[in-house]
Amino acid sequence: DAGVIQSPRxxxxxxxxxxxxxxxxxxxxxxxxWYRQTMMRGLELxxxxxxNVPIDDSGMPEDRFSAKMPNASFSTxxxxxxEPRDSAVYFCASSPRDSQETQYFGPGTRLLVL
Amino acid sequence: xxxxxxxxxxxxVAEGNPLTVKCTYSVSGNPYLFWYVQYxxxxxxxxxxxxxxxxxxxxxxxxxxxxxxxQTSFHLKKPSALVSDSALYxxxxxxxxxxxxxxxxxxxxxxxxxxxx
Numbered sequence: 001d002a003g004v005i006q007s008p009r010x011x012x013x014x015x016x017x018x019x020x021x022x023x024x025x026x027x028x029x030x031x032x033x034w035y036r037q038t039m040m041r042g043l044e045l046x047x048x049x050x051x052n053v054p055i056d057d058s059g060m061p062e063d064r065f066s067a068k069m070p071n072a073s074f075s076t077x078x079x080x081x082x083e084p085r086d087s088a089v090y091f092c093a094s095s096p097r098d099s100q101e102t103q104y105f106g107p108g109t110r111l112l113v114l
Numbered sequence: 115x116x117x118x119x120x121x122x123x124x125x126x127v128a129e130g131n132p133l134t135v136k137c138t139y140s141v142s143g144n145p146y147l148f149w150y151v152q153y154x155x156x157x158x159x160x161x162x163x164x165x166x167x168x169x170x171x172x173x174x175x176x177x178x179x180x181x182x183x184x185q186t187s188f189h190l191k192k193p194s195a196l197v198s199d200s201a202l203y204x205x206x207x208x209x210x211x212x213x214x215x216x217x218x219x220x221x222x223x224x225x226x227x228x229x230x231x
Binding site: 093107108 | 146148150155156157158159160163204208217218219221222223224
């Protein structure tokens with residue numbers, strides 16, 4: 001298996017622009033998670049899905065952030081408009097139903113908002 | 115409130131020496147505990163977990179962790195450290211407040227392990 005795939009791996013954009021991050025989970029995994037990692041706040045869970053349905057979005061910072069999972073093999077995290085404080089590494093992870101919470105992480109997208 | 119604490123930001127150890135990375139937790143109900151490792155510019159990788167059973171859990175790359183219920187700790191250990199073990203280590207516990215199909219983990223802030231040759 002190729003593991004969790006994220007694109008792009010690096011993104012540099014200017015403040016105010018829309019940013020879309022993409023994730024392909026491991027085939028057969030029922031759960032998908034979006035995390036943000038910064039030096040200041042560590043690893044933060046933004047949102048997670050079960051069978052394409054959002055379960056907990058309490059970690060989404062504000063209305064500028066949105067996430068979708070239109071099917072079992074694809075999810076997006078969108079930031080519109082982006083701000084410099086959104087600069088971070090964004091991870092996607094997936095988990096199978098019977099894994100007892102073990103999560104498999106993608107390589108991350110490093111976002112820099114200028 | 116449920117929480118995970120990794121009291122050390124950084125741990126330094128000489129190659130060949132034993133290493134310990136500390137983790138304590140506070141959670142309602144039975145804890146599900148995890149250790150993950152993050153190498154530079156990579157995503158997190160699962161190392162090991164404690165769900166139930168033997169308090170000593172063995173995982174990948176020769177790591178093990180000991181669950182201590184009375185001390186609410188889950189310290190990560192390795193008998194002989196390698197330079198290649200240098201990485202960021204995260205402890206996590208399942209959020210037990212939410213029920214149903216909850217899969218949320220509560221994460222520590224991470225401990226940077228440096229193994230010196």
